[in-house]
Amino acid sequence: MLKLEDSYRHKGQRRELVNVIRKKGIKNEAVLNAINAIPRHFFFDSALHSHAYEDKAFPIGEGQTISQPYTVAFQTELLEVNKGDKILEIGTGSGYQAAVLYLLEAQVHTIEFQPKLYERTKKFLPRIGVKVKFYLGDGSKGLPQKAPYDKIIVTAGAPVIPNDLLKQLKVNGILVIPVGNRVSQKMMKLTKISETKILQEEYDNFAFVPLLGTGGWR
Numbered sequence: 001m002l003k004l005e006d007s008y009r010h011k012g013q014r015r016e017l018v019n020v021i022r023k024k025g026i027k028n029e030a031v032l033n034a035i036n037a038i039p040r041h042f043f044f045d046s047a048l049h050s051h052a053y054e055d056k057a058f059p060i061g062e063g064q065t066i067s068q069p070y071t072v073a074f075q076t077e078l079l080e081v082n083k084g085d086k087i088l089e090i091g092t093g094s095g096y097q098a099a100v101l102y103l104l105e106a107q108v109h110t111i112e113f114q115p116k117l118y119e120r121t122k123k124f125l126p127r128i129g130v131k132v133k134f135y136l137g138d139g140s141k142g143l144p145q146k147a148p149y150d151k152i153i154v155t156a157g158a159p160v161i162p163n164d165l166l167k168q169l170k171v172n173g174i175l176v177i178p179v180g181n182r183v184s185q186k187m188m189k190l191t192k193i194s195e196t197k198i199l200q201e202e203y204d205n206f207a208f209v210p211l212l213g214t215g216g217w218r
Contacts, residue, residue, distance in 0.1 A: 004128065006039040013053035014040070017069055020055050026073045030081075034103040035073055040066075042128055043094045062114040064209055066094040067155060071206055073100075078176045078189045078203070079151050081106050088146070088168070090139035090177075091155035091211070095121040099130045101153075108132035109146050111139040113212045140215030142168040149173060157185040157208035162215035166190065166198065178208045182217065 018036045026032060041052035043066055048058060057065040075097070081087070083105040089098055092112035098121075101108045110132055112118040118136040125132060135143055140162050142152070147168035154165070154177035161179055169175055169192045178185035187203040210217040 004039070004042050006042075010039060010041055010053075014038075017053045017055060021070050021073050024055075024070050026070070026077055028073075028077045030104055031073050031076045031100070034076075034100045035069055037103055038096070038099050039128070040069070040096065043096050043124075060094045060117070062117050064091075064093050064114065064117060066096050067208075071208075072097050074187065074203075074206075075153055075155070075176050076100055076104070078187070079153055079174055081151065085150040086146075086148075087151045087153065088143055088149045088165075089153050089155065090142070090165075092121050092134065093117060093155060095125045095130065095132075097153070097155055098132050099125065099128070102130045102132055106151075109135065109143055109149075111135040111137055111143055113137070113139060138213035138215075140164070140211055140213035144168060152176070154178065154211060155208065156211035156216065157182065157206075158211040158216050160215075161188065161190065164215060166192065171195065178206050180205075182210050183207065 089110040092110040175190040191199040
C-alpha cells in the first residue's frame with residue numbers, strides 16, 4: 001500500500017504556497033487554512049512530488065488535471081462556503097477541490113464523468129480522512145436526486161451555463177462555473193435571487209479541461 005507521509009518539508013512548502021496564493025489576492029482565511037492543511041503531494045504520483053506545491057495544474061490521467069491551487073482557492077472563495085452547506089461538485093477529478101470543501105465543513109456531493117477517476121478517487125479520499133458522497137455520471141445534468149443544493153461548483157470549462165444546474169440550486173444559492181470555449185473561460189458566479197431572477201457576475205479568464213456530457217462538450 002502507498003505510504004502517505006507529510007514531512008516538515010512538505011508543510012513548509014505548503015506555507016509558501018499559501019503565501020503565493022494570498023499575494024495573488026485570495027483573502028478568505030478559511031480557504032487559505034484549508035489549502036495549508038491538505039497535503040497536496042498525496043494527490044500526485046511519487047515521481048511528481050517535487051512539483052506538488054507549485055501553483056500549477058498537473059495531469060492526473062484520462063485527459064484531466066489537478067487544478068492550480070490558486071484556481072481552487074479562487075472558485076472556493078467565490079462560493080462563499082458556510083458550515084453545513086450542501087454542495088454539489090461537478091468533476092471530482094483528483095478529489096483535491098472536494099477535500100478543500102470538506103475541510104470547510106460542507107456536505108459534499110461530487111460527481112465524476114470518467115469511470116477510472118471515479119474509482120480511484122472514491123478509494124483514495126477516505127484514506128486521508130475526507131468523507132464525501134461520490135457519484136459516477138454526467139455532471140452537466142447535475143444530480144437531481146439529491147437536489148436542491150446551497151452551492152454548486154463546476155471544475156471544468158462549459159460552453160454554456162447548464163440550465164439543469166440552476167434548477168437544482170436553492171433560492172439564494174450560488175453556482176460557480178467557468179464558461180467559454182475549449183481554450184479559455186470566464187469564471188462566472190451566479191446567485192439565484194428567486195426562481196426567475198439570477199444575479200450574474202463575471203471574473204478573470206481561466207483555462208479548464210472541457211466539461212463533458214450533454215450540457216458540456218459532448
